[in-house]
Amino acid sequence: MAPMTDRKLSARSLGLSVLSFIASISTASAKIASTGLSVNFNDVDYYISPFSSGKVDFKAKDLSKVPTVLGFKPVTVVQGGVSQKDVSKLLTTWTETDDVYQEGFAEAVFLAESKGKKPRNIIAPRHKGPAKPDSTSIITTKNTDIPSGPYFLEVSTGSLYPVYRLYEDFAGSFVESLIPTPDGKFQVMSAQTSGSASLTIGVPSRLYFTKTEKKPLAGVRIGIKDIYRLAGVKGSNGNRAWYNLYPAANYTGPAVQRLIDAGAQIVGLQKTSQFANGESATADWVDYHAPFNPRGDGYSDTSSSSAGAGASVAAYEWLDIALGSDTGGSVRGPAGVQGLFGNRPSHNLVSLDNVMPLSPTLDTPGFLVRDPEIWEAANAALYGKNYKSLAGAKGKKVKYPKKITTYQFPTNANTPVQKLLLEFADNLAKFVGGTVTASNLTNDWVSTAPAEAGGLPLNQFLNTTYATLITKEQIELVREPFYRDYAAANDGRRPFVNPVPLSRWAYGDSVGNDVLQEAYRAKATFMSWFNSKILPGVADENQCSDSLFLYTQSQGGQNPRNRYRNAPGVPFGFSAGRISVFAEVPDVVFPLGEVSSFSEISKHEEVYPVAVSIMAAKGCDGLLTKLAQDLVAAGIVKVPKAGGTLAGGKVLMRRGLEGVHDHQ
Numbered sequence: 001m002a003p004m005t006d007r008k009l010s011a012r013s014l015g016l017s018v019l020s021f022i023a024s025i026s027t028a029s030a031k032i033a034s035t036g037l038s039v040n041f042n043d044v045d046y047y048i049s050p051f052s053s054g055k056v057d058f059k060a061k062d063l064s065k066v067p068t069v070l071g072f073k074p075v076t077v078v079q080g081g082v083s084q085k086d087v088s089k090l091l092t093t094w095t096e097t098d099d100v101y102q103e104g105f106a107e108a109v110f111l112a113e114s115k116g117k118k119p120r121n122i123i124a125p126r127h128k129g130p131a132k133p134d135s136t137s138i139i140t141t142k143n144t145d146i147p148s149g150p151y152f153l154e155v156s157t158g159s160l161y162p163v164y165r166l167y168e169d170f171a172g173s174f175v176e177s178l179i180p181t182p183d184g185k186f187q188v189m190s191a192q193t194s195g196s197a198s199l200t201i202g203v204p205s206r207l208y209f210t211k212t213e214k215k216p217l218a219g220v221r222i223g224i225k226d227i228y229r230l231a232g233v234k235g236s237n238g239n240r241a242w243y244n245l246y247p248a249a250n251y252t253g254p255a256v257q258r259l260i261d262a263g264a265q266i267v268g269l270q271k272t273s274q275f276a277n278g279e280s281a282t283a284d285w286v287d288y289h290a291p292f293n294p295r296g297d298g299y300s301d302t303s304s305s306s307a308g309a310g311a312s313v314a315a316y317e318w319l320d321i322a323l324g325s326d327t328g329g330s331v332r333g334p335a336g337v338q339g340l341f342g343n344r345p346s347h348n349l350v351s352l353d354n355v356m357p358l359s360p361t362l363d364t365p366g367f368l369v370r371d372p373e374i375w376e377a378a379n380a381a382l383y384g385k386n387y388k389s390l391a392g393a394k395g396k397k398v399k400y401p402k403k404i405t406t407y408q409f410p411t412n413a414n415t416p417v418q419k420l421l422l423e424f425a426d427n428l429a430k431f432v433g434g435t436v437t438a439s440n441l442t443n444d445w446v447s448t449a450p451a452e453a454g455g456l457p458l459n460q461f462l463n464t465t466y467a468t469l470i471t472k473e474q475i476e477l478v479r480e481p482f483y484r485d486y487a488a489a490n491d492g493r494r495p496f497v498n499p500v501p502l503s504r505w506a507y508g509d510s511v512g513n514d515v516l517q518e519a520y521r522a523k524a525t526f527m528s529w530f531n532s533k534i535l536p537g538v539a540d541e542n543q544c545s546d547s548l549f550l551y552t553q554s555q556g557g558q559n560p561r562n563r564y565r566n567a568p569g570v571p572f573g574f575s576a577g578r579i580s581v582f583a584e585v586p587d588v589v590f591p592l593g594e595v596s597s598f599s600e601i602s603k604h605e606e607v608y609p610v611a612v613s614i615m616a617a618k619g620c621d622g623l624l625t626k627l628a629q630d631l632v633a634a635g636i637v638k639v640p641k642a643g644g645t646l647a648g649g650k651v652l653m654r655r656g657l658e659g660v661h662d663h664q
Ligand SMILES: *[C@@H]1O[C@H](CO)[C@@H](O)[C@H](O)[C@H]1NC(C)=O
Pocket: 250, 251
């Protein structure tokens, strides 16, 4: 792939090219490169990649009727030995299945020769479908390397450039919009569509990509939390001083690289609460504005730290999945309040090299996603050999555990939330042919705790464990080198840090190494107790887990972002959400539905997501993803849509004047 020549720069960059030309006379060292071009085509904003997909031969007269902008013409490539009579039908399908493709690209079609069969050259066949205008030119081409789809053809060179459609990040969920470069790095996507203080995200046509066994994520559009380093891209960890201090990463960490190798298309880096510590909108998010939760009245907190991941997948149909991370709930929280599937995986399934740590002892990379099929493929790609998939072929037949355990679940179905949770547990039990048992971990601990626990109740034994691990480890691995590097570069100064990480780190500074060692021991003690007494694995790999362990993830609360809050504290205590953190077991979120409540912001009833968390024995991640697929197939769980509600619909903050005009 070759970069565009500077002769074909956009109007916007033309001034720069002239200046550089003058400079090059005197210095002979000027460097200039296209960063792409943006165009508006039939009222849709597009970005033309600066990296060519290949060349085609044509005669100028073949394309004389096709419009030109700055030396480019919109065209279509059709591969795969499609016969001329089927082209029209195919292009109609494309307009329905790909948000980037539009009828306008069909004015000129490059039809690749199939082996042996050569379509007749340049004719304008009669056709019925709407996707192909009467003036269509069909040109045969021998080039079979260029994927099917829409392109902009550089008339002067015959080079075809891929097309991205531009979308506004109205939920404020991204920090940088990216495209891949031919050398395996990333660079900024340089176009901007209209939006109010929003970034623009570009997504490539889905038609360029074909899923294969080696590329199960081909064309899957993904956002990446801004703690994973990408080659060629500066990261922030939610901190502006960090962004400015450090250079772009020189390599992509192995976790994200696996997704790229599987064909995933990274469209941008997404907001994290600072240093992946939990923060509340709007008070705590000082360096960057918190993303917006599209559900309900549009002003509920997104939960954090994978806040951009949750907001974007809940808001945008054009985004398939997001990679977040979960140390103490940073995937599960955003998945719950935004009505998405999400997973905290078993600990240590894949290296987190070149990812900012909160606590390596507890950090895990996980996804937020609407479609469980994509979830399964993404898990298999990210966790590799450590992922025991139970989906599909290879002679494996899942055998679900018949024991369903609930923890801190409602005891009666008086409210719509309780009803949703209890109905789900019942339906699940029926589905697996088993029974539901309510558990009381506090009591179980009292009766079976190991001697190392010293007779302490669970909430005292583990009270400071999480707070100690995340602060002591992050202070050493992140804060200390950051403060040192920043001071060295800025005459001894301190960088700005948000109140939440500062208050947590202050706790870490206040306790000694003995407390840290004690925290390691407490975590290990709890893990071995829980994983043997409460949620053990089983030898049969088609079942994997002795039981399924359920707790409440999200209860349809509002948590409005326009509240003045107390000063941030330290995350002491023990709760259901800490179990998987310490026990290293997979903990996934399923959206169950929505409940209605009155919003003091919209002065209207709005609906908010209810979600359950389900844990299985350590290493049984594949069992839970398979369960999501099977419960969707059985109609027990619904695939959530992007939009204002789980059934889709406009996001409240995006509602326009259509309704007003209708009533005038
Ligand atoms: C990235 O840069 C660091 C620091 O300069 C260097 O030690 C490392 O070898 C580089 N890694 C790669 C993959 O280029």
